[in-house]
Amino acid sequence: MAAPLKVLVIGYTWPEPAATAAGGHMMQLLRVFQQQGWPITFASPAQSGQHRLDLAALGIDQVPIALNCSSFDRFIAQLQPDLVVFDRFLIEEQFGWRVQQHCPQAVRVLETSDLHSLRQARQQRLNALLKQNPSTPGLFQHSATELYEAMAGQTLTLREVGAILRCDLSLMISSAEVALLQQGFGIPPSLLHHCPFMVEPLPAPTRTFAERRDFVTVGNFRHGPNWDAVLWLKQAIWPAIRARLPGARMQIYGAYTPAKASALHNPEQGFHINGWAEDALHVMQRARVLLAPLRFGAGIKGKLLEAMQCGTPSVTTPIGAEGMGDPWPGAVAGNAGEFATVAVALYQDPVRWAGAQARGFTLLGQAYGYATHAAALAGRLHALRSDLAGERRRNFTGALLRHHLHQSTRYMAQWIEAKRERS
Structure with missing residues (x-):
């Protein structure tokens, strides 16, 4: 049996599964890790939300962290996780270089939640069409080519796809987004893993058609x-x-x-x-x-x-x-x-x-069966861990992006911290 992996999840927010679908998916991932016997630390720079779940009650360590602060370096150097999950690309941008510096052999996984740049491109397209004609029909008909062209020129797309390339694996909740990234943006299949919501059946609904309303x-x-x-x-x-x-x-x-x-x-x-x-x-x-x-x-x-x-x-x-x-x-x-x-x-x-x-x-x-997707995810992570050096050699573009972007992000973060200390 493979050795247990020490997991660090860096959350964009603290999980709120009763308030957001993203929070629900995060809890499903944490459940998979726990069932593998992997100890988990969940860290986040976010403020506590109104509907935050108490992770400590589930046996998960909770650690508040700060943005643009070297205290994170000391924290992760001591923790030395085997697997780091970045909750959305903004978190990878902020902490990815620090993980690379202090835990270079940790598997880096991006929980995308969804493609933020796709959502933005669609919103911009909707706004433009409604501005021309508020009653325009067919607002939803966009081909893969149209979506790529709408996204390719956006700074947000460059940042998000860059984070996907820098990570060892990105979890994609939508099969349509897997296809878009592979066919439109040329992302290698080895960097993507389809991981939708993972659920178990509820008890059969007892209310009939006649007993329901609204x-x-x-x-x-x-x-x-x-x-x-x-x-x-x-x-x-x-x-x-x-x-x-x-x-x-x-x-x-x-x-x-x-x-x-x-x-x-x-x-x-x-x-x-x-x-x-x-x-x-x-x-x-x-x-x-x-x-x-x-x-x-x-x-x-x-x-x-x-x-x-x-x-x-x-x-x-x-x-x-x-x-x-x-x-x-x-x-x-x-x-x-x-x-x-x-x-x-x-x-x-x-x-x-x-x-x-x-x-x-x-x-x-x-x-959406939980058992099927949980086993597939755990197996993918174990396989990645067993050949991490080989996977990274094959992802030269990711290595190049890590080198250049992490250097600039590192110096920006250090400048912000130094400025904060002087003020």
Whole structure:
């Protein structure tokens, strides 16, 4: 049996699995590591969030760290981890050179969460189209070539793809993003590992079609795509649904609800802003249909996976369904009118609803089984560790980028620290 690996995870935030899908995926990764018998230290420069999970209660060491500070050098030199996981590329930029300097033989893994540069490119494209014509149909039809061209000239893309190349392995939550990186940006398959949400089946839902009511959506309001989806729902989709279902209610839940979202609350229109749901699965199990009208974004969507677990059919866009599998457990719509039509049909038709629910259960088992993906991830990390020198020789571009960018990042961080000490 391979020796246990000492793991350091450097978090962009402290995990909040009840508030964000990224937090949920991080907890799944930590569970895989613990089941391998690997001791884990979780460090982060972030402030503690409102819904932060107590990792110490799970046997995971928690260490606050500082940005642009040599105290991290002393910390990691003493810890000497075998595996370092950077939670998003911004963390790799900040701490990657320090890990390389003090723990050169540690396996460096990037948890991408999603491609931030893809999300930004789509948002810019959406804004440009809406500026030309607010009712433009077909906002979601972008070929791989169009996506590459939209991303390639962005500074954010250069930074994010650079971090992927510098790391020994990047965890990709979406199979569509794996294809985009390989085919568009020429990233070697050896540097990427498809690791979607990893779930186990919930107990069979006990509420039937007749026992459920309301439409529902869930999402952290700090996440731009979620806020845009709520606005589009309020302005274009919900009025069309209410015209056909006058008594329908839309229940919206989300962590960190801002005043601008609370202002949309209008019970007379059946539009309810409910704030944070302590148990998102509970509210989904009571709803009949989940709506996720996402006009931009990246990765795969935790709310849609949770809906499948709860036996709740969903209506979303091509952006929402991207990389999550076929056939869809509900409906996929490309504009507001179509979205409202299929949402009403799914809400009213028990036969269509039951078929969508069954497809969701099938997709869960085929694509998101915890045991399958946990074993694949652990095996990939063990194999990488056993031939780390060879893998790095084959990734010359990554070595080149580590040399040049880490030198500049290092001197910038040291300058910031020195300036802070003088002031």
